[in-house]
Amino acid sequence: MSAAYFDAATAAPLHPAAREALVAALDDGWADPGKLYTQARRARRLLDAARATVAQVLGVRPDEVTFTASGTAAVHAAVLGGLAGRRRAGTTLVRSAIEHSAVLHAGQRHVAAGGAEVEVPVDLLGRVDLDAWRAAVGAPGTALACLISASHEVGTVQPVAAAAAGCADAGVPLLVDAAVSLGRVPVPGGWQLLTGSARKWGGPAGVGLLVLRKGTRWVSPYPADDRETGRAVGAPDLPAIVAAAASLHAVHAESVAEAARLSALVDRVRATVAATVPEVEIVGDPVDRLPHVVTFSCLYVDGEALLTALDRRGFAVSSGSACTSSTLVPSHVLAAMGVLTHGNVRLSLHRDTTADQVDRFLAELPGIVADLRAEVGL
Numbered sequence: 001m002s003a004a005y006f007d008a009a010t011a012a013p014l015h016p017a018a019r020e021a022l023v024a025a026l027d028d029g030w031a032d033p034g035k036l037y038t039q040a041r042r043a044r045r046l047l048d049a050a051r052a053t054v055a056q057v058l059g060v061r062p063d064e065v066t067f068t069a070s071g072t073a074a075v076h077a078a079v080l081g082g083l084a085g086r087r088r089a090g091t092t093l094v095r096s097a098i099e100h101s102a103v104l105h106a107g108q109r110h111v112a113a114g115g116a117e118v119e120v121p122v123d124l125l126g127r128v129d130l131d132a133w134r135a136a137v138g139a140p141g142t143a144l145a146c147l148i149s150a151s152h153e154v155g156t157v158q159p160v161a162a163a164a165a166g167c168a169d170a171g172v173p174l175l176v177d178a179a180v181s182l183g184r185v186p187v188p189g190g191w192q193l194l195t196g197s198a199r200k201w202g203g204p205a206g207v208g209l210l211v212l213r214k215g216t217r218w219v220s221p222y223p224a225d226d227r228e229t230g231r232a233v234g235a236p237d238l239p240a241i242v243a244a245a246a247s248l249h250a251v252h253a254e255s256v257a258e259a260a261r262l263s264a265l266v267d268r269v270r271a272t273v274a275a276t277v278p279e280v281e282i283v284g285d286p287v288d289r290l291p292h293v294v295t296f297s298c299l300y301v302d303g304e305a306l307l308t309a310l311d312r313r314g315f316a317v318s319s320g321s322a323c324t325s326s327t328l329v330p331s332h333v334l335a336a337m338g339v340l341t342h343g344n345v346r347l348s349l350h351r352d353t354t355a356d357q358v359d360r361f362l363a364e365l366p367g368i369v370a371d372l373r374a375e376v377g378l
Helices: 016-028 038-058 071-084 101-112 130-137 160-170 238-276 303-312 332-337 355-375
Strands: 065-068 092-096 116-120 142-148 174-177 193-197 208-212 280-283 293-298 344-348
Touching: 016 038, 016 238, 038 065, 038 238, 065 071, 071 101, 071 142, 071 174, 071 193, 071 208, 092 101, 092 130, 101 116, 116 130, 130 142, 130 160, 142 160, 160 174, 238 280, 238 293, 238 355, 303 344, 303 355
Parallel strands: 092 116, 092 142, 142 174, 174 193
Antiparallel strands: 065 208, 193 208, 280 293, 293 344
16 A cells, blocks of 8 residues: 555645755855855855746746745745735735634734734635625725735635725735645736745755745834845755756746646545435635635544544545544634535645545544544544
């Protein structure tokens, strides 16, 4: 029985391009790129090349790209820095109800410091309410708006272009958290700030992206630092950055073919689970979605027990259930959608996922669910 890893939305396996670039950069990328001696200049060339590669993929200027210590660090810098840069315009952060926890935590910090926050609801498929969005960003005192590019929990793609148009009409900058989308699907334009995380596209952990378009007001929420034009703190992990850039370029080149392949596998999961598992709820938009993410809820089944049983059978999956979190708080994304918040399974596929792995999962899932229900007398 071969193990099947289905949790790429948390961290994708390292792409071969990342591994190759990482090993090569360990020899030339260990020196401080801010110094002037030979080894440092060599390191600086690697950093500049990595920045140029990322900029080319994203269609932005190299000097608009900043490397951070993680995707979370990028989000915190984007939210808090974007709000600080717009103090004169207002103190209100507008965000959707399904943003990543990194956005929620930054918002909590902002509110604790005296700022305000407005949460915009989503529909049953997990798509933001555009009428409510336009009203929120158009209200006096709005400083920054934040919208995830697609739901990391259920895969529903958000109407970024329409949300950006509403922000433009109101003169409010838009931050797009594109961590789950970069390298997989194009991100519509119209935004002023964008964040990403290398480990979600097959790069190494410990590298995040903060993209800040020219002319956008932003003030660092951190103490002064001379690195990365003051937008990030600490010495950059240059080998990891080089590997992140190489893998983003590689997955971007593969994205059209991979999206078609993985989307077909997800369609198979959606159809087969609905047909073979009684009393199951498949959540998220069935069409306007990420190609590699599918989430469903099995009624009357404990989420932790289901994930544990699947792990024993060699399937690594994730869940939005409260029982898998140390906080014992149900998934805020699923709660905002109004769907079942317990007993959830999220599959997120990647370039190494095979049809045989998916078929084996679909063959074993009904029996696993039936056994768990029988244990509780159902």
